[in-house]
Amino acid sequence: MTENLVLYTVTERIATITINRPEKRNALNPELVSLLTEAFIRASEDDEAKIVILNANGPAFSAGADLAYLQQLQHNTFEENLADSENLKRLFTTIYYLPKIVIAQVEGHAIAGGCGLATVCDIIFSVPEASFGYTEVKLGFVPAIVSCFLLRKTSETIAKKILLSGELFSAEKALEYGLITCVTNKADIHLKTKEFALNLCTETSANSLMVTKQLIGLTTNPGLEKSLSMAVQINARVRDSEDFKKGINAFLSKEKLQW
Numbered sequence: 418m419t420e421n422l423v424l425y426t427v428t429e430r431i432a433t434i435t436i437n438r439p440e441k442r443n444a445l446n447p448e449l450v451s452l453l454t455e456a457f458i459r460a461s462e463d464d465e466a467k468i469v470i471l472n473a474n475g476p477a478f479s480a481g482a483d484l485a486y487l488q489q490l491q492h493n494t495f496e497e498n499l500a501d502s503e504n505l506k507r508l509f510t511t512i513y514y515l516p517k518i519v520i521a522q523v524e525g526h527a528i529a530g531g532c533g534l535a536t537v538c539d540i541i542f543s544v545p546e547a548s549f550g551y552t553e554v555k556l557g558f559v560p561a562i563v564s565c566f567l568l569r570k571t572s573e574t575i576a577k578k579i580l581l582s583g584e585l586f587s588a589e590k591a592l593e594y595g596l597i598t599c600v601t602n603k604a605d606i607h608l609k610t611k612e613f614a615l616n617l618c619t620e621t622s623a624n625s626l627m628v629t630k631q632l633i634g635l636t637t638n639p640g641l642e643k644s645l646s647m648a649v650q651i652n653a654r655v656r657d658s659e660d661f662k663k664g665i666n667a668f669l670s671k672e673k674l675q676w
Contacts, residue, residue, distance in 0.1 A: 421437055430467040431466065432460040434457065434471050435472050435474055440475075443474070447486065447501060453508055453534075467517065473525065478523045478525045479530065479531025479532075479535075480526060480529075481529030481531050487665050487668065487669060488665075488669060490656055490665065493656065498652070499649065506562050512537045512538060516631075517623075518540065518626055519539050521538035522606060526547055527547060528548070532549050532551055537563075540598045540599075541591075541597035542598060543588040543591065543599070545602065546603070550584060550586060552584075553583065557655070557660040557662070558656075558661065561648035561651045564580060564648065567596075570595055575594045
């Protein structure tokens with residue numbers, strides 16, 4: 418079962434990494450985070466793959482953190498939370514620094530950590546029905562790691578609006594905010610994503626793509642590593658707070674919390 422949580426295929430020089438946990442709305446847990454990291458490293462080293470597409474099976478792209486995982490977090494030590502935050506950082510930085518272009522194909526809701534997963538991809542195609550949102554503050558969490566990337570994609574004003582409110586927003590809004598690249602209907606998204614990937618495969622130099630991606634990253638994110646190190650520490654500390662425990666308990670009990 419573990420091996421089937423993430424699927425990996427290569428066709429026409431396009432590596433497709435598929436999150437395959439539809440019964441759990443592709444929710445993230447440490448196992449899935451590790452498997453996704455391994456899949457992206459595999460794609461990075463795969464000579465048959467020039468471009469990478471990330472997609473998901475089922476109605477959701479990723480609903481964020483898994484319920485069993487949230488329960489476990491309540492009992493973690495600071496050191497365990499620190500290690501867990503480092504694992505998420507490793508997944509996000511693996512995608513962000515991957516020497517190949519990563520295209521996200523979002524065909525369902527991308528929430529919290531799932532929205533972060535889409536955020537770190539280079540190009541994002543979405544169906545209009547998908548909702549996006551960084552809902553961490555509603556649960557006593559902090560969108561620490563993803564904020565380091567989001568602030569480079571959109572303005573501080575927009576980042577504050579969506580991170581501090583924790584509200585969900587539409588694919589059209591995500592496009593307006595500069596978070597995603599294109600909105601296309603469900604019937605066409607597979608074809609549109611593949612056409613874009615194939616065009617990169619046939620019309621561009623792999624080395625030029627790699628160096629240009631690195632250049633953009635270096636130019637827009639000179640202090641990224643320092644920011645991420647602070648974010649990992651903040652993430653672990655917040656999980657020790659009373660607000661975090663209260664928020665997770667309410668969420669797991671399906672109670673409406675009055676902050």
